[in-house]
Amino acid sequence: MIRFDNVSKTYPKQNRPALDNVSLEIEKGEFVFLVGSSGSGKSTFLRLILREERPSTGEVHVLGKDLAKLSNWKVPHMRRQLGTVFQDFRLLPNKTVGQNVAFALEVIGKPRGTIKKVVPEVLELVGLAGKQDRMPGELSGGEQQRVAIARAFVNRPMLLIADEPTGNLDPQNSVGIMKLLDRINRTGTTVLMATHDQAIVDQMRKRVIELDQGHLVRDQSRGVYGYQH
Amino acid sequence: MRAQFVMAEIWIGLRRNLTMTIAVIVSVALSLSLVGAAMLLNSQVNQMKGYWGDKVEVSIYFCNKTDQKNTNDTPNCASGEATQAQIDAVHGQLDKNPLVQKVYTETPAQAVVNFKKQFPDSPLAPYVTPDSFNNSLRVKLTNPSLYQEVASQVEGQPGVAKVDDQSAVLKPLFNLMNTAQWVALAIMVIMFGVTLLLIVNTVRVSAFSRKRETGIMRLVGASNFYVQMPFIAEAAFAAVVGAVLASGMIAVGKFVLIDMVLRKQITLISFIGWGPVIQVMPLLVVIGVGMSSLAAVLTLQKYLKV
Numbered sequence: 001m002i003r004f005d006n007v008s009k010t011y012p013k014q015n016r017p018a019l020d021n022v023s024l025e026i027e028k029g030e031f032v033f034l035v036g037s038s039g040s041g042k043s044t045f046l047r048l049i050l051r052e053e054r055p056s057t058g059e060v061h062v063l064g065k066d067l068a069k070l071s072n073w074k075v076p077h078m079r080r081q082l083g084t085v086f087q088d089f090r091l092l093p094n095k096t097v098g099q100n101v102a103f104a105l106e107v108i109g110k111p112r113g114t115i116k117k118v119v120p121e122v123l124e125l126v127g128l129a130g131k132q133d134r135m136p137g138e139l140s141g142g143e144q145q146r147v148a149i150a151r152a153f154v155n156r157p158m159l160l161i162a163d164e165p166t167g168n169l170d171p172q173n174s175v176g177i178m179k180l181l182d183r184i185n186r187t188g189t190t191v192l193m194a195t196h197d198q199a200i201v202d203q204m205r206k207r208v209i210e211l212d213q214g215h216l217v218r219d220q221s222r223g224v225y226g227y228q229h
Numbered sequence: 230m231r232a233q234f235v236m237a238e239i240w241i242g243l244r245r246n247l248t249m250t251i252a253v254i255v256s257v258a259l260s261l262s263l264v265g266a267a268m269l270l271n272s273q274v275n276q277m278k279g280y281w282g283d284k285v286e287v288s289i290y291f292c293n294k295t296d297q298k299n300t301n302d303t304p305n306c307a308s309g310e311a312t313q314a315q316i317d318a319v320h321g322q323l324d325k326n327p328l329v330q331k332v333y334t335e336t337p338a339q340a341v342v343n344f345k346k347q348f349p350d351s352p353l354a355p356y357v358t359p360d361s362f363n364n365s366l367r368v369k370l371t372n373p374s375l376y377q378e379v380a381s382q383v384e385g386q387p388g389v390a391k392v393d394d395q396s397a398v399l400k401p402l403f404n405l406m407n408t409a410q411w412v413a414l415a416i417m418v419i420m421f422g423v424t425l426l427l428i429v430n431t432v433r434v435s436a437f438s439r440k441r442e443t444g445i446m447r448l449v450g451a452s453n454f455y456v457q458m459p460f461i462a463e464a465a466f467a468a469v470v471g472a473v474l475a476s477g478m479i480a481v482g483k484f485v486l487i488d489m490v491l492r493k494q495i496t497l498i499s500f501i502g503w504g505p506v507i508q509v510m511p512l513l514v515v516i517g518v519g520m521s522s523l524a525a526v527l528t529l530q531k532y533l534k535v
Contacts, residue, residue, distance in 0.1 A: 050448075073453065080450030090445055106234045107451035151449070 001159060001190045002026040002049060007058035008214075009044050017056070018044040020214040026192065028158070031185045033201050034194040035225055036211035042194045045211065046163055049192070050082065051075055063158055080108055083152030083160040083189075087167035089144045091136040097123065097147050098132035104151045118154055126150045126180055142173030146180065153184055160184060162193040166200060174200060198225035238442075238459045242435055243466065249431040250467055256427050257471025257521065258478065260420035261513045265479040267413040268512070272505040274406045276347070277498060286376055287368040288393040289383055291316055293337070294360065311388030316364055319383050323368060328379055331369040337362040348499050363390060421520070428467075428524040432460050436532045443533060457529045464525035468517035475517070476510040 003025045010017040019041045026032050036042050047053040048060050051067050060067045063081055070078060091100050098119050105115045123132055126146040136144050145165055152160060162181065166174035178200055185191045195201060201208060201224060208223030209216065243250050292306035316334075323329045335343070337359035344362075345354055370379060380392045436443065446456045487500050 076447075076450040076452045078450070079448065082450075084448050090441065090448070092442060092445065103445065104449040107446045107449060107455055109455070155449070 001028045001030070001063065002192070003059075003061040004048075005059040005061075007048065007055045007060055009041075009048065009053060010056045017214050019048070019055075019211075021058070022211075022214075022216045023058075024209065024216060024219055026190065028190055029185070029188055031182070031191045031204070031206040032193070033204070033206055033208045033223075034192060034211070035196070035201060035208060039213070040211040041214040042211055043163070044214075046161055046192075046194060049161060050079065050084065076108075080155060081158050083149075083155065083157040085145070085148050085152050085160070085162040085165045087164040089136070089141075089148045089168075091144060091147055091151075093136055096133050096135055097128065097139070100136065100147055101151045101154055104154055108155075122150045122154045123147075125153070125183075127176075140173065141169050142176055145169065145173075145177055149177070149180060149184070153189070157189060159190045159192065162191065164195055165193065166195065166197050171199065178204065201225040235455075235459060235462070239462045239466065242439065242459055242463050245438060246431060246435050246463075249427075249434060250463070253424070253427055253431050253464070253467040253521070254471045254474065256420070256424040257468050257517050258474035260417060260424045261472050261475035261517050262478045262482075263413055263417035263420055264516060265475060265509045265513055266482070267410055267417060268509050269479065269483070269501060269505055270406060270410045270413060273501050274403060274410070276501055277402070277406075286370045286394065287379055289319065289366040289368065289389060290363040290391045290393070291319075291365065291388050292390045293363045305385060305387075306390050308387070311364060311390075315386070315388030316366070319386055319389060320366060322382065322386075323366065323379070326379060326382065328370055328372065328375050329368055330371045333367040333369075335365045335367060337364060340365070351499075425520070425524050428464055428521050429528045431467075432464060432525045432528040433532050435460055435463060436529065457526070457533060460529055460533070461522050461525045464521040465518045468521035469514060472510075472514040472517040475513050479509065479513075480506060 004022050007019055007022045008017050009019040022041075022045070034042050034045060044053065048055055048067075049062055051060075051062075051070065054068065062078065065078065067078075092103065095103060101119045101122060102115050105118070120129070120132060123129060126149050128143060128146050128150065131139070131143070136147060139147070145168075149165075160181070165181070166177050169177060174197060181191055181193065182204070205222045205224070207221045208218065208225070210218035210220075291311035292309065294310050320332060320334070323332050340362035341357055341359055344351075344357055348354060368379065370376065376394045380394065383389055384392050443456050483501075483503075483506050491498075492500055
């Protein structure tokens with residue numbers, strides 16, 4: 001699903017690489033936490049997968065494709081097979097919940113009939129049945145993140161990338177979001193989630209990848225947030 | 230491609246950016262009307278030059294039947310219409326003159342054809358006959374400023390009614406029109422520059438104000454074309470409106486300046502009709518849309534990275 005081969009990334013005008021010689025593989029259907037303090041390289045790691053950045057050295061393979069060999073105009077097609085969720089939800093405030101989800105389908109040219117059918121389905125899946133016509137501003141943070149997840153998942157992507165999806169939520173809402181991501185994972189979608197939330201990582205007992213100053217310092221199946229001594 | 234969805238996005242963009250859109254439309258309209266004015270000036274100059282306009286410097290008219298009765302104007306024609314032998318004699322002299330580059334002959338019949346071509350709207354057109362014209366020789370000189378030497382050689386020869394320095398009559402007028410054309414072109418270049426800057430800025434502001442939308446579009450895998458199209462279409466739309474306004478301004482300008490004023494005051498000059506004006510209009514649309522779309526595309530390369 002995702003393979004990093006000796007990947008390093010150094011941004012221009014910076015001495016220390018953001019990622020330093022990272023190699024790892026994530027299999028289909030896995031649920032993986034990406035942990036590490038701010039500046040550890042988590043964001044760079046995710047941006048490389050989304051091909052918003054290119055590695056300085058090394059190879060990144062996503063969905064079986066070498067991203068270095070992917071031409072620019074094919075990148076949008078690659079991204080259609082990935083779902084992305086962010087800490088700040090990134091919803092369009094002037095569109096309804098349903099329109100926000102439909103937007104993701106409209107801009108890739110899906111027919112109207114399909115959109116009408118799948119949008120209510122995916123909203124029901126994330127637990128927002130009947131809230132299709134509400135505006136994002138009328139929803140709680142947890143509900144807004146569910147809309148974002150619905151939008152990311154409406155295309156049934158192979159891989160869901162979540163960058164601190166619970167970062168803006170209280171513990172109760174966070175648990176709801178984690179249950180939802182777990183449910184999505186059980187449908188066969190690979191989930192890669194960057195997080196600072198220690199309680200969640202400890203509770204879920206999934207694979208944990210830890211980065212520190214650009215180095216891969218831990219890759220542990222059924223791990224917890226901190227080191228276990 | 231969902232046309233309705235795209236149109237809705239374009240409409241939102243135009244409305245959200247209304248003041249800038251108006252500025253672009255006005256600016257495009259002004260620069261395109263200058264383009265149109267320069268083009269029409271050019272066709273006016275060509276029309277005035279007529280058939281012989283820039284080909285010859287000296288015209289030698291021979292006596293015709295009517296000149297005999299009118300000896301005040303043409304004292305040299307008392308003996309009647311110039312004979313072919315007289316014409317050939319003058320032609321032969323000119324051919325030997327080193328100052329002469331080329332000699333064209335125009336018979337009265339050809340003169341009728343040329344007149345009708347140059348003044349199709351003239352009320353006289355149906356009445357002109359070959360009798361109204363003279364046999365003439367049109368002479369191109371190697372050095373136009375030495376006109377006087379050639380003129381004095383043939384003036385007063387038997388059968389020669391009149392010798393005209395064509396350039397003396399038309400040159401100042403052409404100079405004036407050429408200057409006007411260059412001034413229009415210069416202002417046009419400046420206006421084009423201003424318009425381009427304005428379009429670049431408008432597209433940039435528009436792209437910035439919709440950063441959230443375009444960010445999400447990229448995230449869910451919308452193609453570049455889909456992401457950029459609304460911005461380009463906005464610029465193109467403004468250009469079309471600007472071009473239509475410019476066409477209107479040119480049409481009004483032509484009507485007021487040429488039809489209402491100049492045509493009544495200056496009857497000697499053949500002015501352009503609606504033909505060239507209508508030909509210019511689609512060109513303005515093409516230039517406007519091409520220019521603004523190109524500006525939009527280049528701006529987006531910089532401000533809307535994938």
